[in-house]
Amino acid sequence: MKLEEIARQTAQSFKQTYGRSPQWIAAAPGRVNLIGEHTDYNDGFVLPMAIERYTIVAAAPNHTNQVQLRSAQGDQPVTLDLAQPLAPFPKGAWANYPAGVVAGFLARGLKPGGLDVMIHSTVPLGGGLSSSAALEVATATMLELATGQTLDPVEKALLCQKAEHDYAGMPCGIMDQFISVMGKANHLLLLDCRTRKTELVPMSDPSVAVLIINTNVKHELTGSEYPTRRKQCEAAAKALDVRSLRDASPELLEQNKSKLDPIVHRRARHVIGEIERTTHAAAGVRAGNWPTVGQLMYASHRALQDDYEVSCQELDAVVAIAQDIGVAGGVFGCRMTGGGFGGCCVALVQAAAVDAISKRIATEYQQRTGIEPTIFVSRPGQGATVLKS
Ligand code: GLA
Helix, strand or coil, rough: HHHHHHHHHHHHHHHHHHHCCCCEEEEEEEEECCCCCHHHCCCCCCCCCCCCCCCCEEEEEECCEEEEEECCCCCCCEECCCCCCCCCCCCCCCCHHHHHHHHHHCCCCCCCCEEEEEEECCCCCCCCCCCCCHHHHHHHCHHHHHHHHCCCCCHHHHHHHHHHHCCCCCCCCCCHHHHHHHHCCCCCEEECCCCCCEEEEEEECCEEEEEEEEEEEEEEHHHHHHHHHHHHHHHHHHHEEECCHHHHHHHHHHHCCCCHHHHHHHHHHHHHHHHHHHHHHHHHHHHHHHHHHHHHHHHHHHHHHHHHCCCCCHHHHHEEEHHHHHHHCEEEEEEEEEECCHHHHHEEEEEEHHHHHHHCCCHHHHEEEEECEEEECCCCCCEEEEEEE
């Protein structure tokens, strides 16, 4: 569905609920990461793109001291009382994302005043495509309109990341919020997570397409696994006597193997290799060398599976099917994308073969797992956008 169409629907829901039209409408996209997984919190590189799936936030002043948050998806409505200090809702509450962003604005002395808000999203929820970052960034973009203050893009992304840390209780890195703020149509974003410098890498070759395959599974261990991985990476950096794994080389890691717990050693091997693979892949995209990019994606998946241990049977099944189809059938590469333990795979494919590839993956995945996947194509989309101001 086109962005303007989702915005129109959101405005309509707003009107039905609040009895008048919204004054502001803002949107922010979900993302898919082509390569560079679990590198952002290790000061490494990532190479995501915004997808053409968005969260839309429509709002208007209500001349009270309260922010009314409603979602067109039928989630429990929530009221934030701006006269009281804000605090997180119980873990898992959807309103933690917008509430954390409102808190970030208030902490900077930016007061939006009372608002009626309606939220709608076409980003699959909990599918590893950063529906949470899309919600945070769309909320922040709406609040920029409501407060009349435009934030610097880096500051805006960091404010949203802090909302996720402090309100949603997820100690994420900076990738998801940065791409949702800074994505550009027809470009990947090469982000140096240490310096926060970004480079837009053009990706407009019409003969290649990015296919997103949602396994439609989410394994429950996600909660504790992510912070555990972060701690293991910190332990590895400490043992190697470097500031972060960004500063370690494969040679340094092997020379110090005996100093590291075997699990920590494998975690570090993934991260160090992945940082290198990501810059190589960016060079491959610049050169239009799709087979090379594809091979790097498979290598990334193997490392995430064996060394980082964040994959799962269903993600592995998709990658195995993609590999069976191979370059001859139009697949350059495929890997899990996002945090892991379910969610989506991303595949780089020949545009002309998209339908045949999607059909084969859907059929074989269902045969192997008994689950129906959801498969769609996305061009690199646009980051946060104002639709009505
Ligand atoms: C989640 C986090 C990101 C990043 C990825 C793994 O999506 O939110 O910051 O760490 O996992 O690459």
